[in-house]
Amino acid sequence: MLAKVLWRSLKAxxxxxxxxxxxxxxxxxxxxxxxxxTWDIRGEMGRELRSYGANxxxxxxxxxxxxxxxxxxxxxxxxxxxxxxxxxxxIGGRDVVLAGTWxxxxxRIDPWWKVTGRWAEMDGEAMVGARAARELGVxxxxxxxIGGRQFKVAGIVETGSSEESQVFVRLEEAQLITxxxxxxxxxxxxxxxxxxxxxxxxxxLGVRAxxxxxxxxSEALLLGKMQLLLALVTASVVGASTLxxxxxxxxxxxxxxREVGLMRALGAGSRHVAYLxxxxxxxxxxxxxxxxxxLGLVLVWFLGREVFGSPLPIEPAVLPITILASLxxxxxxxxxxxxxxxxxxxxxxxxxx
Amino acid sequence: xxLIRAENLSKWYDERVCALKTVNLSVEGGExxxxxxxxxxxxxxxxNLVGCLDTPTSGTLRVCDVDITSLxxxxxxxxxxxxxxxxxxxxxxxPHLTALENVMLAQYFHSIEDxxxxxxxxxxxGLGDRLHHLxxxxxxxxxxxxxxxxxxxxxxxxxxxxxxTGNLDRENEENVxxxxxxxxxxxxxVLVVTHNPEIGELGDRVVExxxxxxxxxxxxxxxxxxxx
Numbered sequence: 001m002l003a004k005v006l007w008r009s010l011k012a013x014x015x016x017x018x019x020x021x022x023x024x025x026x027x028x029x030x031x032x033x034x035x036x037x038t039w040d041i042r043g044e045m046g047r048e049l050r051s052y053g054a055n056x057x058x059x060x061x062x063x064x065x066x067x068x069x070x071x072x073x074x075x076x077x078x079x080x081x082x083x084x085x086x087x088x089x090x091i092g093g094r095d096v097v098l099a100g101t102w103x104x105x106x107x108r109i110d111p112w113w114k115v116t117g118r119w120a121e122m123d124g125e126a127m128v129g130a131r132a133a134r135e136l137g138v139x140x141x142x143x144x145x146i147g148g149r150q151f152k153v154a155g156i157v158e159t160g161s162s163e164e165s166q167v168f169v170r171l172e173e174a175q176l177i178t179x180x181x182x183x184x185x186x187x188x189x190x191x192x193x194x195x196x197x198x199x200x201x202x203x204x205l206g207v208r209a210x211x212x213x214x215x216x217x218s219e220a221l222l223l224g225k226m227q228l229l230l231a232l233v234t235a236s237v238v239g240a241s242t243l244x245x246x247x248x249x250x251x252x253x254x255x256x257x258r259e260v261g262l263m264r265a266l267g268a269g270s271r272h273v274a275y276l277x278x279x280x281x282x283x284x285x286x287x288x289x290x291x292x293x294x295l296g297l298v299l300v301w302f303l304g305r306e307v308f309g310s311p312l313p314i315e316p317a318v319l320p321i322t323i324l325a326s327l328x329x330x331x332x333x334x335x336x337x338x339x340x341x342x343x344x345x346x347x348x349x350x351x352x353x
Numbered sequence: 354x355x356l357i358r359a360e361n362l363s364k365w366y367d368e369r370v371c372a373l374k375t376v377n378l379s380v381e382g383g384e385x386x387x388x389x390x391x392x393x394x395x396x397x398x399x400x401n402l403v404g405c406l407d408t409p410t411s412g413t414l415r416v417c418d419v420d421i422t423s424l425x426x427x428x429x430x431x432x433x434x435x436x437x438x439x440x441x442x443x444x445x446x447x448p449h450l451t452a453l454e455n456v457m458l459a460q461y462f463h464s465i466e467d468x469x470x471x472x473x474x475x476x477x478x479g480l481g482d483r484l485h486h487l488x489x490x491x492x493x494x495x496x497x498x499x500x501x502x503x504x505x506x507x508x509x510x511x512x513x514x515x516x517x518t519g520n521l522d523r524e525n526e527e528n529v530x531x532x533x534x535x536x537x538x539x540x541x542x543v544l545v546v547t548h549n550p551e552i553g554e555l556g557d558r559v560v561e562x563x564x565x566x567x568x569x570x571x572x573x574x575x576x577x578x579x580x581x
Contacts, residue, residue, distance in 0.1 A: 001461035004454055005447075012449035262445045265406060266503070267434020267462045269427055347407040350445060351397065 006279055013252065017280075020248040021288045024326050027241025028292020032322040033299035034234045038227060039315045053110055054081075054187035056194040058207040065182030066207055068171065073205075077190045077197035080108040083183035085174045089167075091146055092136055097166040098146060100174020100183075103127075109189050113163070116140065117155035123173060126151035129164035147177035238329060245333030249281065253337040260341050261349030270342050277341055281334035282327060289326025293319055356382045356511060356542050357403055362412035364398050364565075372398040374565040375412065382510075383540040385533075387547060387556030395565040396546040397515055403544065404437050404513045405429040417510055434463045438504030442516035444496040446488040452499045453484040456506050463507040474502045478532060494525025501532055512536060514545045518552060530555065 010017060058081075060066050068083050082105030089098040107119050117140040120127045126144055128136070133156050138144060144151045144167065157163055175181060186207075190197040198209030253260070260273060297314065304312035357380035364373040373395045380386055388396045401407040402414060405421050408429075414422050417436050424432060446455045456471040475484055478498040488496055497517065504512060514533070518526040530552065537543055545556065553559050558572030 001454075001457055001466050005450065005458065008449040008454070258445070259447055262447065263458070263462065264430065265404075265433070265439055265445075266459045267430050267437075267507075269430045269462075272462060345407075347401045350406075350441065350443075 002275065002279065005276065006283065009276075009280065010283065013255075016248065016252055016255075017284060020245050020252075020284050020330075021291070023241045023244030023248065024285055024288025024329055025292040025295060027237050027329055028289045028322050028326045029295035029299060030237040030292075031234055031325050032293045032296025032318055033303065034230050035318045035321060036296065036300045036312055036315055037303055038230050039318065053112070053212070054189050055212050056188050056190060056198045057210045057212065058186040058188060058198075058201060058205065059210055060182070060184075061206060061208050065180055065184060066186060066205070067182045068175075069181070071183075071186075073186075073188070073201065075190075075197050075200055075204075077192065077194075078201070079189050079191050080105055081186055081188040082106040082109050083171060083186045085171055085178065085180055085182070086166075086184045087174070087178040087180065089146055089177065091144055091167065094135060096132055096136070097162075098174055098177065099163075099166045099168045100171040100178075101168060102171055103168075106168075106187075109187055110159075112159075114158040115155040116158070117153070120154040120168065120170070123170060124149075124151055125154045125169075127155045127157050127168040128153050129166045129168075130156055130158045131164040132167055149173065149177065238325065242329050242333040245281070245284070245330055246336055249277070249334045249337035250340060253277070253341045256341075257344050257349045260344040261346040264344060264346040265350060273341050273344075274338050277334055277338045278331060281330040285327040285330030286323060288330065289323035292326060293322045296322065354382045356380055356384075356417060357544075358413075358415045359399075359403075360413045362399075362402065362414055363410050364395075364402065364407065365410045371565050373402070373409070376565075376567050378560065378567065380542060380544070382542050383537075384558065385537045385543045385545070385556040387545050387553040387559045388562060389547060389550070389553045389559055390562035390568075393564075394562040396562055398565075399562070400513050400515055400544060400546050403511070404439055405433045406439075434459075434507065436510045438507070438509035438512045440497075440501050440504045440512065440514035440517045442519040444488070444493075444500045444520075446496055446499055446503075448488055451485045451487055452480060452491065452495075455488070455499055456503045459503045459506050471502075471506060474506055475499070478502055479528075492525070493520050494522070494528055497521060497525065497529050498532070501529065505536070511542045511544065514543065516546055516548065518547075518549070 058066065065085070066083065071083060073081050082102050085100040087098050088095050103120050115127065128138060128144070133139065133153070136144065138153050140153055140156060142153045144153065146167070146169070151169060157168070171183065188201075194211055198211060201207065202209045263273060300312050300314070304310060357378065359376055359378040362373060362376040362378075363371070365371050376395075376399060388399060390396050398407065402409050403416060405416070405424070409422055412422075413420065416432075419432060421429065421432060447458065450458060452475060453468070453471055456475060457466045457468065460466045460471060472484060475481065478501065480495060480498055480502075483491060483495055488499070491499065497520070501517070517533070518529050521529060533543060533545065534555070545552065547553050556572070558570060560567055561569035561571075
């Protein structure tokens with residue numbers, strides 16, 4: 001019977017209740033979208049900030065070099081790393097900084113480098129900083145002789161920084177040219193706070209870690225502020241939705257005072273009346289939550305495209321959380337109206353004829 | 354067997370308006386009592402108190418051997434659904450429920466719904482072809498018959514009717530009164546509030562009220578408390 005009463009009541013007052021569903025829907029859409037963005041924000045921001053380069057360096061402890069024979073960093077917090085061996089070499093009668101590195105690692109850690117041509121990949125290939133290329137008079141496809149070895153220029157590098165004066169070759173070739181066995185430093189990129197990863201690697205590799213503070217600290221600060229902002233916006237939206245539901249449900253109860261009075265007169269207890277309104281609110285919450293989640297997906301798609309430049313991943317856990325939040329909004333918003341319904345005096349409401 | 358016993362029953366609203374003043378009344382099981390009097394005489398207030406819809410300001414009221422003045426809201430609701438059937442002048446049917454569902458609503462609050470029983474009860478009052486009609490699609494007489502079936506479906510000990518024919522034409526009035534006569538013959542205790550002297554005379558007793566007091570009683574005598 002409760003189901004019949006609910007169904008008939010919802011059907012009879014569908015326009016009024018559509019307002020409540022709309023309020024829940026908008027709240028749910030915001031919760032769903034913000035949750036998805038917040039859920040992935042650390043990863044997404046991490047990916048964004050990673051383009052600003054390494055966030056810590058590993059340096060030799062005694063001023064020599066870091067052994068690179070069999071070098072492998074398996075720390076789960078370290079996303080990318082690339083060893084660098086620097087030395088001054090003579091190229092065409094000019095002193096130039098030669099940087100030997102692992103191009104695969106360097107490419108991941110410095111994706112923001114603007115490379116004309118392509119990244120070097122194999123032995124005998126080099127990348128030349130834009131300023132060095134001008135001074136040496138070489139371009140893409142040109143050749144350089146370094147330490148008696150011939151290198152073909154695969155790409156010209158623009159970074160707006162010291163890299164533009166350097167020539168990059170594979171680490172192993174740089175080691176052969178300079179006679180050094182290791183690397184001058186290792187650039188590394190840790191996810192989240194780099195300090196813990198740096199400390200672990202200090203012990204494991206016998207090196208000295210140096211944090212690139214500007215990036216890691218601003219990243220943590222930015223993430224914290226973003227999350228606080230999103231939490232405040234979500235709380236405001238949920239609060240507004242709750243108030244809207246409360247107002248709509250209260251109007252609904254006021255309109256149905258005579259019906260409630262009649263139910264009371266027929267012997268309905270507080271439990272019966274409360275069940276009726278809370279069940280109605282639950283249905284509105286679930287429907288609003290589901291529709292809101294779908295609208296949230298559209299918002300997420302839009303945010304991903306416009307703000308992050310790529311689609312954000314859909315987190316399955318957001319759906320039940322959104323529905324539960326909508327249910328909570330509907331039920332909390334219904335509490336004052338339900339209290340009002342429980343106070344209905346049948347003698348008074350049925351009298352006014 | 355005495356079913357209703359009111360002693361010095363009073364009801365005040367906001368400590369200024371006296372709706373009922375020291376009313377004493379005793380009703381035996383199976384009696385048909387007509388309560389008559391002008392508007393504002395306290396008839397409906399008396400009915401509401403007996404029907405547990407309201408609580409007295411002072412005095413005692415025992416219905417079906419229960420001191421209903423001592424019941425809380427939940428207790429009154431429970432007592433109502435188990436002992437009282439209410440018939441209203443304005444019918445008070447839930448507008449978005451069909452005739453059958455309106456009757457089953459009373460069953461739902463009482464115990465278990467029985468669609469068969471509700472259907473048979475509506476058929477008994479000539480509404481077999483109106484089971485699935487909404488109240489808005491029923492005539493006044495048909496709505497009142499649904500209201501009466503709803504009041505009786507849980508087999509209450511007492512039927513309270515407030516101007517049950519007040520909104521009906523002559524033909525429907527006669528139909529409704531015939532149902533009440535039938536109830537009386539079956540031994541139901543009936544309290545009917547009415548303005549209509551013809552209907553009033555149908556009762557075993559006529560209790561006349563004015564200004565919140567019982568001013569006369571025709572038929573059997575008024576209950577007088579022992580200490581008086």
